[in-house]
Amino acid sequence: MPPRTRLDGLNCSLAQALDVVGDWWTLLIVRDAFAGLSRFGEFQASLGIARNILADRLATLTRQGILARQGTAARPRYVLTRKGRELMPALVALMQWGDKWQSANRPPVLLSTESGEALAPVRVVTPAGKAVNLVRFSPGPGANSRTRRFFEQRAKDRSRQSSLP
Amino acid sequence: MPPRTRLDGLNCSLAQALDVVGDWWTLLIVRDAFAGLSRFGEFQASLGIARNILADRLATLTRQGILARQGTAARPRYVLTRKGRELMPALVALMQWGDKWQSANRPPVLLSTESGEALAPVRVVTPAGKAVNLVRFSPGPGANSRTRRFFEQRAKDRSRQSSLP
DNA sequence: CTGTATCCTTAAAGATACTG
DNA sequence: CAGTATCTTTAAGGATACAG
Numbered sequence A, B: 001m002p003p004r005t006r007l008d009g010l011n012c013s014l015a016q017a018l019d020v021v022g023d024w025w026t027l028l029i030v031r032d033a034f035a036g037l038s039r040f041g042e043f044q045a046s047l048g049i050a051r052n053i054l055a056d057r058l059a060t061l062t063r064q065g066i067l068a069r070q071g072t073a074a075r076p077r078y079v080l081t082r083k084g085r086e087l088m089p090a091l092v093a094l095m096q097w098g099d100k101w102q103s104a105n106r107p108p109v110l111l112s113t114e115s116g117e118a119l120a121p122v123r124v125v126t127p128a129g130k131a132v133n134l135v136r137f138s139p140g141p142g143a144n145s146r147t148r149r150f151f152e153q154r155a156k157d158r159s160r161q162s163s164l165p
Numbered sequence C: 001c002t003g004t005a006t007c008c009t010t011a012a013a014g015a016t017a018c019t020g
Numbered sequence D: 001c002a003g004t005a006t007c008t009t010t011a012a013g014g015a016t017a018c019a020g
Helices: A013-021 A024-034 A040-047 A051-063 A088-101 A145-160 B013-021 B024-034 B040-047 B051-063 B088-101 B145-160
Strands: A067-070 A077-080 A109-112 A135-138 B067-070 B077-080 B109-112 B135-138
Touching (some): A013 A024, A024 A040, A024 A051, A024 A077, A024 B013, A051 A067, A051 A077, A088 B088, A135 B024, B013 B024, B024 B040, B024 B051, B024 B088, B051 B077
């Protein structure tokens, strides 16, 4: 597999997020961390992942500040940092989507740890609380020329033809 | 790369979601579809992806019912279906996370298409609207024995030691 | 128990030429 | 313009033995 193309050209927060958690194992490790796993061996047993791969992912996640090593160096625990815990909405949204659209067998249920209540479907809203059903993108303050051209082109396309479904 | 281990054993909606949209390109294609791209060539130019890979991903996304082919067979448009549009919360949550924690340069801004307003941070709440900051998992009605054992073990661990951060 | 270090395999990604 | 068909590359992933 040739080195995968980096999307540095288009500054997109999604690409940057995927750069860290976009690989198949990483989000599953984070999920297990939410479930309370913290030991190397626990992740290994839970995921059936090869040891070297797991070691690599844990190191990356630690370096990225998503997990933190605690306890002795010889037998550390990996626990979620704030940055890691803030992946929760994305994780839950993905799980709910998979649950709704992909699940053949009934998967585990998500509950609030604090209250034990079920979770509502994750929604996107404006600051005022109005539901948002469709989003568009605007070039940010630091958009580079490539990004700007991209959006200008998009605007032209849109005015010429019918818009999204 | 040996066939990656399938997590069929543990029925998890996250794993099932990642099975479909968990690869690096797929979510970026979906993002572009939200941005209004629909042509093969548009995706290709936007992402710099190889043609055969793009063709493969578009076919998979279409087969999965996330994109639908419209227009002539010779020059189709790929547009998001309902299933695809419902990836929005997950996509937005990921982008917001990347924006907050990973973005060096200021990325594009997300706006409501309907009202043009900015988006609030995606939050997880209970049906009553109470904020949820930490989640735990419960075996679903269809949990298999492996899954059940997993949760029983977790419960024991939790009672023995201090819980998550 | 938590890793490293090796070796091996292969499937995934790229490049490119070609077709309808 | 929208793919398909090849060919090649290579790095990601697995297995496993070994070390602290």
